[in-house]
Amino acid sequence: MKDQYAVIGNPIEHSKSPWIHAKFAAQTGEPVEYGRILGPLGGFEREVRQFIASGGRGMNVTVPFKLDAHAFADSLSPRAAAAGAVNTLAFGPDGVRGDNTDGVGLVRDIEVNLGVSLKGARILLLGAGGAARGVVLPIFDRAPAALTIVNRTAAKAHQLVDQFAQNAADCGVRFSGGGADSGGIVDSGCYDVIVNATAGSLDAALPDCDDGAFGANTLAYDMMYGAQPTVFMQHATKLGARASDGLGMLVEQAAESFFIWRGVRPDGGAVLRELRQMLAAKA
Ligand code: ATR
Numbered sequence: 187m188k189d190q191y192a193v194i195g196n197p198i199e200h201s202k203s204p205w206i207h208a209k210f211a212a213q214t215g216e217p218v219e220y221g222r223i224l225g226p227l228g229g230f231e232r233e234v235r236q237f238i239a240s241g242g243r244g245m246n247v248t249v250p251f252k253l254d255a256h257a258f259a260d261s262l263s264p265r266a267a268a269a270g271a272v273n274t275l276a277f278g279p280d281g282v283r284g285d286n287t288d289g290v291g292l293v294r295d296i297e298v299n300l301g302v303s304l305k306g307a308r309i310l311l312l313g314a315g316g317a318a319r320g321v322v323l324p325i326f327d328r329a330p331a332a333l334t335i336v337n338r339t340a341a342k343a344h345q346l347v348d349q350f351a352q353n354a355a356d357c358g359v360r361f362s363g364g365g366a367d368s369g370g371i372v373d374s375g376c377y378d379v380i381v382n383a384t385a386g387s388l389d390a391a392l393p394d395c396d397d398g399a400f401g402a403n404t405l406a407y408d409m410m411y412g413a414q415p416t417v418f419m420q421h422a423t424k425l426g427a428r429a430s431d432g433l434g435m436l437v438e439q440a441a442e443s444f445f446i447w448r449g450v451r452p453d454g455g456a457v458l459r460e461l462r463q464m465l466a467a468k469a
Contacts, residue, residue: 188217188218188219189216189217189218189219189243190219190220190221190237190240190241190242190243191207191218191219191220191221191242191243191244191245191246191447192220192221192222192223192237192242192245192246193220193221193222193223193245193246193247193248194222194223194224194225194230194233194234194237194245194246194247194248194251195222195224195225195247195248195249195250195251196224196225196226196227196249196250196251197224198222198223198224198225198248199222199224201222201248202436202461203220203222203246203248203440204220204221204222205461206436206437206440206457206461207220207440207444208220209452209457209460210440210441210444210452210457213452213453213456213457214444214448214450214452216444216448216450218444218447218448223237223245225251227250230251230254230255230258231254231258234255234258234275234282238277238282242277243276243277243447244274244275244276244277244443244446244447245274245275245277246273246274246275246440246443247272247273247274247275248273252271252272252273252316253270253271253316255271255272255273255275255284256270256271256272256284258272258275258282258284259272259275259282259283259284260280260281260282260283261280261281261282261283261284262283262284262285263283263284263285263286264323265285265286265289265290265320265323265324266284266285266286268319268322268323268349268350268353269286269288269289269316269319269320269323270316270319271286271316271319271320272284272285272286273285273286273287273288273439273443274286274287274442274443274446276446276447285443285446286320287439287440287442287443287446288317288320288321288435288439289320289321289322289323289324289325290324290438290439290442291434291435291436291437291438291439291440291441291442292321292324292325292381292407292409292432292435292438292439293321293324293325293327293328294438294441294442294454295407295430295432295434295435295437295438295454295458296379296405296407296430297328298438298454298455299434299438299454299455299458300405300407300430300434302378302379302405303328304325304328304329304330304379305328305329305330306329306330306331307330307331307378307379308330308331308332308334308375308377308378308379309325309330309332309333309334309377309378309379309380309381310333310334310336310377310379310380310381310395310399311325311333311334311335311336311381311383312336312337312366312380312381312382312383312384312393312395313335313337313382313383313384313385313386313393314335314337314339314342314343314345314346314363315342315383315384315385317383317384317385317409318335318337318346318383318384319346319349321381321383322335322346322350322353323350323353326350326353326354326357326359327357329357329358329359330359331359331360332359332360332361332362333354333359333360333361333362334361334362334363334377335347335362335363335364336363336364336365336366336394336395337363337364337365337366337384338365338366338384338393338394339365340363340364340365340366341365343363343364343365344363344364346363347361347362347363366393366394366395374396374398375398375399376398376399376400376401376403376404377399377400377401377404378403378404378405379404379405379406379407380395380399380400380404380405380406380407380422380427381407381409382406382407382408382409382410382416382418383409386417386418387408387409387410387412387416387417387418388410390416390417391417392417392418392421393418397425400422400425400426400427401426401427402426402427404422404427404428405427405428405429405430406418406419406421406422406423406427406428406429406430407429407430407432408429408430408431408432409432409435410431410432411431411432411433411436412431413465413468413469414469415429415431416431419431433458433461433462433465434454434458437454437457437458437461438454438458440454441453441454441457
């Protein structure tokens with residue numbers, strides 16, 4: 187019998203994680219079976235306990251349960267503690283370990299799949315919610331020159347700057363933040379990388395951002411993905427920047443989870459290419 191894993195969320199039927207992990211298992215020869223669980227709202231803990239009792243080895247956790255998973259874990263990786271959210275649970279003899287692979291997934295997609303080094307880069311992060319918080323430390327780890335956070339609500343950007351100021355200093359990163367409407371772009375001029383971590387793309391809203399931030403050498407990265415380029419990607423392309431959706435982040439965060447569970451690193455790039463072809467064929 188194969189080792190059992192699953193993704194839990196609500197809704198869950200459109201999750202691509204089972205497909206991605208089946209590809210990783212085939213690629214690496216690991217005996218992994220990966221399913222999906224619709225978690226009832228308010229019933230996260232019961233579902234996870236049931237899965238553990240039935241022999242489950244680990245889980246991915248998606249919307250809306252990442253905070254529940256953070257609270258449920260017996261111990262947390264430093265990056266999950268900093269993110270305040272957990273997307274990966276590993277069940278072992280020492281209890282439930284919570285981790286967060288989203289930030290590493292973003293960084294690997296940008297650097298490995300898209301070929302843009304973050305070392306010495308000037309980076310603009312749009313948004314200051316959970317998605318943004320989860321990527322700050324993994325970005326610092328890549329030694330950029332500067333990270334600027336701009337959010338619709340300035341106070342939340344300032345909170346993130348306060349939370350991570352010491353980490354930025356330790357890594358030698360210039361770190362600032364502000365509101366989109368109050369001169370938030372402290373570091374003006376165009377950026378090497380702009381990451382859209384707002385929930386705006388969900389309802390086709392373009393986050394406020396100075397057009398001057400986009401240049402011909404800018405990578406504009408939207409954490410969202412869909413059948414069509416997001417409004418943020420379309421906007422960036424119009425301004426002459428290179429644009430990417432977040433499909434590669436999805437694959438790479440899964441690859442990092444697989445690595446945590448199995449100690450084997452799958453080739454995310456190959457699976458990403460196959461996933462893109464499959465989605466293009468369906469569109
Ligand atoms: P997530 O976990 O996806 O980050 P969240 O914690 O609710 O979700 O954060 C959502 C982020 O998207 C916030 O930065 C939010 O801005 P506010 O802090 O001002 O609410 C941002 N956001 C959501 N809708 C937006 C929109 N239409 N334009 C710009 N920013 C938006």
